[in-house]
Amino acid sequence: MIFKLDTYRTSNNQEGVTLRCPACRQLGTFEAIINEVICISKRRGTKGSPDGILAVPLSSTYYLGHRRCPNPACRAHVFVAWDSDNKVLVAYPPERIDFDSTSIPATIVASFEEAITCHANGAYTAAAIMVRRTLEFLCADKNAKGNNLKERIEALANNVILPPGLLRGLDNLRLLGNDAAHVEATAYAQIGKEEVELAIDVTKEVLKSVYQLDDLVARLERLKTSK
Numbered sequence: 260m261i262f263k264l265d266t267y268r269t270s271n272n273q274e275g276v277t278l279r280c281p282a283c284r285q286l287g288t289f290e291a292i293i294n295e296v297i298c299i300s301k302r303r304g305t306k307g308s309p310d311g312i313l314a315v316p317l318s319s320t321y322y323l324g325h326r327r328c329p330n331p332a333c334r335a336h337v338f339v340a341w342d343s344d345n346k347v348l349v350a351y352p353p354e355r356i357d358f359d360s361t362s363i364p365a366t367i368v369a370s371f372e373e374a375i376t377c378h379a380n381g382a383y384t385a386a387a388i389m390v391r392r393t394l395e396f397l398c399a400d401k402n403a404k405g406n407n408l409k410e411r412i413e414a415l416a417n418n419v420i421l422p423p424g425l426l427r428g429l430d431n432l433r434l435l436g437n438d439a440a441h442v443e444a445t446a447y448a449q450i451g452k453e454e455v456e457l458a459i460d461v462t463k464e465v466l467k468s469v470y471q472l473d474d475l476v477a478r479l480e481r482l483k484t485s486k
Contacts (some may be wrong), residue, residue, distance in 0.1 A: 278344065281330040281352040281379070282335035289326035289337060323349065353379040355457055358433045367396045371466070374459060383455045384439045391436020392428060397469065408433050419469050425447045428461040 275288035320343045328335040340348045347354075354377050360368040374389035395408060403415035412429045415421075421429075435458050439450050 276326050276339050276341055276347055276382075278322075278337070278339070278347050278350055279354045279357065280335055281334060281350070281355050283328060283330050284355060284357045285328070285330050285333070286462065287329040289339070290329060292325050292327045294334065317340035318397055355379045356456070358443075359471070363466055364396070364400050364473050367393055367400065369485060370396050371462060374462075378452075378455050378459060380453075383452060384450050386453060386455045387435050387439035387450050387458060388456075390432055390462055391440070393462055394436070397465070397473065401469070409414065421465065421468055423462070425465050425468060429465060430456055432461060 275284070277288050278284045278288075297369075321340055322342070323338075323340050326337050326339050328337070335352075337350050337352065339350045342348060356378065358371065359374060363371075370389055371395040374393060375384045377383070377386035377389055378384050379450075391408070394412070398405075398408070398411040398415050401415055401418045403411045403418050405411040405414050409430070412433060413428070416426055433455075435450065435454060
């Protein structure tokens with residue numbers, strides 16, 4: 260769809276914009292760092308109009324501005340576009356899904372972080388492939404062997420303790436990764452934003468169960484009063 264700009268002007272609108280920081284990953288209301296916000300009114304043309312724009316008439320207003328993270332230890336600079344309802348339409352650098360990498364091996368973290376980066380930039384097929392690669396590293400780290408990833412996931416069930424639901428989730432992640440890597444794979448109708456976000460959420464829970472729960476319990480045990 261082609262838009263035609265009717266007007267633009269500067270504004271003193273200094274309202275904060277709520278989003279997750281791409282640097283420190285904290286959710287907060289980002290404050291303005293300059294005294295100017297660009298307000299853009301867009302008009303869609305009508306069918307048969309001289310400019311050749313084919314659409315029904317509709318007016319919208321969007322705001323563009325520079326914002327910074329409210330976290331004093333971060334102060335990351337983000338360029339944001341939002342609408343009149345203060346809904347963020349796009350941010351650069353883009354928002355990233357939060358991920359706690361505590362106690363997780365570096366190779367797994369690097370692969371999963373790349374999946375999150377791909378998701379943040381709308382590269383959903385690449386994100387699905389990197390989720391699958393994360394599973395490969397997980398199986399390798401836990402010495403789960405097999406001729407293919409399906410067999411390695413089955414072997415993983417003997418080497419780690421996971422709820423049955425997460426074990427089924429691992430096989431679904433494998434299938435999603437297959438669809439991303441192979442044209443002929445058809446387990447999923449599409450690989451889009453929703454599918455990848457769910458895949459990342461499941462992977463986070465798997466990594467938490469494998470690498471972080473024991474550490475949390477151990478920390479709790481250390482807080483007990485000695486008898």
